[in-house]
Amino acid sequence: MGFRDMKLFNQAMLGRQSWRILxxxxxxxxxxLKGRYFPHGDFWNAKQPRNSSYTWRGLMFGRELLKKGVIWRVGNGKKIQLIKDRWIQGLxxxxxxxxxxxxxxxxYLIDEAKGTWNENLVKECFNPSDAEQILQLPLLHNHCEDFPSWPxxxxxxxxxxxxxxxxxxxGFHKFLSVNGKGESSDMTKIKRV
Structure with a gap:
């Protein structure tokens, strides 16, 4: 298969299980797992208690990788945290x-009555370039829930x-950075498979 780093391969496999739970x-x-570890919340924001099982620790390890790659797609906007989650490609x-x-x-940025972005509020909350990118995002008219996407x-x-x-x-970017050979850290340039 071509996987050489078993720790990263293991994290990617555990990420697959985390993706399924998400x-x-x-x-x-x-x-x-919800009943045991996040009864009043969701998997994306669940904590890892000290007495958690080996399985749960593994899922949290996989979720770390998910959090580095997932882009949230806007449905009704109620699950995506405005300033914590990644929801605009490339930003x-x-x-x-x-x-x-x-x-x-x-x-908060959606005018629910019209089913559109609240343009004035978006422009008030963000710098012009970010506001423009937000306003370019299409909103789904069927008011579905927000959902994760793997870009x-x-x-x-x-x-x-x-x-x-x-x-x-x-890992490669971290290695270059530590050795003083900085490089673009734009993770969106990874080849799609």
């Missing part, structure tokens, strides 16, 4: 120009190979 929350496995985490609560969701595959679905490549590239 995208199929009604599966039996996800329900059991990473947004930095507003005004103070916003950490737990503010993207729905390193054509279908937007997590694959072990693409996650492994993401982890390898990140």
């Amino acid at each position: 995208t199929v929350p009604n599966s039996l496995c996800a329900k059991v 990473g985490v947004l930095k507003p120009v005004i103070n916003l609560q950490v737990d503010t969701t993207v729905s 390193y595959t054509k279908e937007g679905i997590y694959s072990v190979r693409s996650a492994y490549n993401l982890a390898k590239m990140e």
Whole structure:
């Protein structure tokens, strides 16, 4: 298969299981884990208690890789945290120009009555270039929930190979940085498989 770094391969495999829990929350496995580790929240923001099982620690290790690659797609905007989650391709985490609560969701920027972005509010909260990118994002008219997308595959679905490549590239960039040979850290340039 061409996987050489077993730790990164293991993380990519565990990331696949984390992806399944994130995208199929009604599966039996996800329900059991929710009851034990995040009964009042969601998998994306779940904590890792000190007494957690080996399985849960593994899933958290896989989720670390997911968090580096996932882009959230906007549905109703109620799950995506405005300044913590990545939801605009190529921008990473947004930095507003005004103070916003950490737990503010993207729905804050949506005019629910019209089903469009609240253009004035978006322009008030972000610098012009970020605001323009937000306003270019299409909103779904059926008010579906927000959902994760994996931008390193054509279908937007997590694959072990693409996650492994993401982890390898990140390690390579860290190596270059430590050795004073800095390079672009634009993770969006990873080849899609």
